[in-house]
Amino acid sequence: MNGTDDGRYVILTGEQDYHDFARVIEWQDDAILHWWTSDICNMINGTDGSSFHPLITKKEKVYIFSSDLCRSLYAIFERTVYVKGVTAFRFVLPPNLFANASVNPDNAGFCVPSGNCLGSGVLNVSICKQDAPIMMSSPHFYQGDQKYIDNIIGMHPTKEEHETYLDINPLTGILIRAAKRLQVNVHVQKIAAFSETGNARMLIFPVMYINESVLIDDESAKKLKSVLLLTSLLTAVPFVIMAFGVLLGIIFIIVACSQHGRPQDELLTTVMWEGSVFSLSFI
Template sequence: MVWKVCCIYGTGIVSIVLLITGIALVLTQVFQNALYSRIKQEIILKNGTEAFEAWENPPPPIYMQFYFFNLTNPLEVLKGENPAVEEMGPYTYREYRPMENVRFSENGTEVTSINPKTYVFVPEMSKGTEDDLIRTANIPAMTVMEKFKTHAIISKLISDYMRSSGEGLFVTRSVREMLWGYVDGLLFALRTFLPDLDPNFGLLYKKNGTSDGEYVVLSGEKNYKDFARIVEWDGKRSLDWWSTNTSNMINGTNAAYFHPLITNNETLYIFISDICRSLYAQFEKDVTVRGVPGFRFVIPKDVFANATENPANAGFCVPPGNCLGSGLLDVRVCKQGAPIIMSSPHFYQADKKYIDDIHGMHPNAEEHETVLDINPLTGILLRATNRIQTNVLVEKIDTFSSQTQNVKTLVLPVMYLNESMLIDEASASRVRSVVNQGNVVINIPFIIIALGILLGIVFMLLMCKNHRPEASASERQPLLQPS
């Protein structure tokens, strides 16, 4: 009898101990802190870590898709009508971007490398071939006209040459030429006076198999939030194109890597050299990619809003006060004076004026928004779509009246790209394993509490059974006695 009572009360004591222990572990977050500490130690750029191997040679395939806007009414545009364009593409390329010339600082806190990108055409994922012809803005000619429009004699000589050679405001070239380059007749002719001038032009000229500059990033060894954060690009700790120190800051990563333990209330910063500035992304919603939980971050409208809507963007107006409408970024200062304007595809999130100016614009979030789906525990990118559009500023130039005629001042879309990646199944499986193990570790205190509650229920049942009154001898007698 004594042992029975001891077992009952022992069950109660164990239940209380388990409950106290579990609650204490929840409040102190011992297991969660242990898990996070281990993740912080493993996700750093250091030889031998999985994080470094994935950073050096990204396993998921990356694809670059180009969509061109073919101008269908060039003569009418010169007379002052709005342009009409038809979208052509995608022209899809497989992108290879390994890190090369990797060097560690002596204390291991900084990593220097270059990131050459190579593009290989993928016909089966394309709608058309590289030989497709595109009629679009003559960007070399527009750049030359803009540069010399205030020089009366030079502009007349250039205008006469353009007239005699058939050069105009628009040009027809193949997809291959528009992307990777061709010898431009006007630029070639100008070499007579400017021998150092490169006569070649292409939207991605000299960008296939080459790097955009040397990067210095933090390894994350001192602070996990500094993982892969860029501190220097192309020898610069800050940019020098824009008019404020804030606008010239190089912030964040290159959008391919992020620090672990991301929360849904933080802002992620990204530096993109192609548009000459840093951006930021904010949390939108929870997602699941290949069975892996993730946070979706998107580029908010404020990033490209004009200075009236977002005063922090005043520094991107160069010269100061020279601001375009919302949704556009004038990058002439970093594109050798070419009248290049960047935006989201189809002027998504831009002022309605730019959409209405061009027949054929159909902006929507699903097709034209930049999206980053990130696993918050590891910081691993699960899915991404980087979408950006290249436009040109078209305007009438009096000294080049033969070429510009009565054209309206407007922003003409030329091409937009969609750089996308989706985590491969092998990588997703590894991330799922880490996430599942993490969930088990984090939930250990709750498992202990559940066991405590279960034993508490068993204890109460045993107590009730043990204290049930026993029947007397008379009560145990049968109701009916045999006769």
């Protein structure tokens, strides 16, 4: 699509809950999808993939709504990476996201018509593409059934070249680096009315694959590192104050114990003098 309007999005600002920052709640004036055969598959979850909420943890799933795939996706934490000196959590699409319904029962709703399930790694999006026989997958059928790979000469799926991933700074939720990799396939089959298709094999035939990548520029990375450094310093201030308070408390206890057993007049004079110094220092 070149300059095609993807429809109107309604997203949240995160003012009420920071977890809702940039979360899509409506697309094309609707809060749910109507293509799939289950409520869970028709849900619109997550952001559009360009930004995420701050304070992301390794244990959570990062949800994304993809209009290209006509469904919501999620990614899970894989490892910590460093991009131009900025720390990022890498999230990747898990294998069971596009698994067959026998492997992942939640995907049964993506079998259209109902019960007509493809193998793992392939999604039939014809229902949302004007009934064109379009099947989506990862490039070279990465994480797909071996039969799709074997049917096409030249398919060599690799994690490094064909995996979709997101590198997100966990503190700010800013996307540092990402690669969105999709393959467009067509469903080839015999048509009884056309003798020319008599020898055609029934298979999922790849047409092209897309690699949409993004990487933070040097100037933005420098600004982000400055913000992260300032945040780290501000975060450390309360701990410094607490440590200083504990140190003063220990000094006071030592001084008080050292005065034990002195004559009353000397003790009173010393405690008053040292108490004044302590109060002045504390203020």
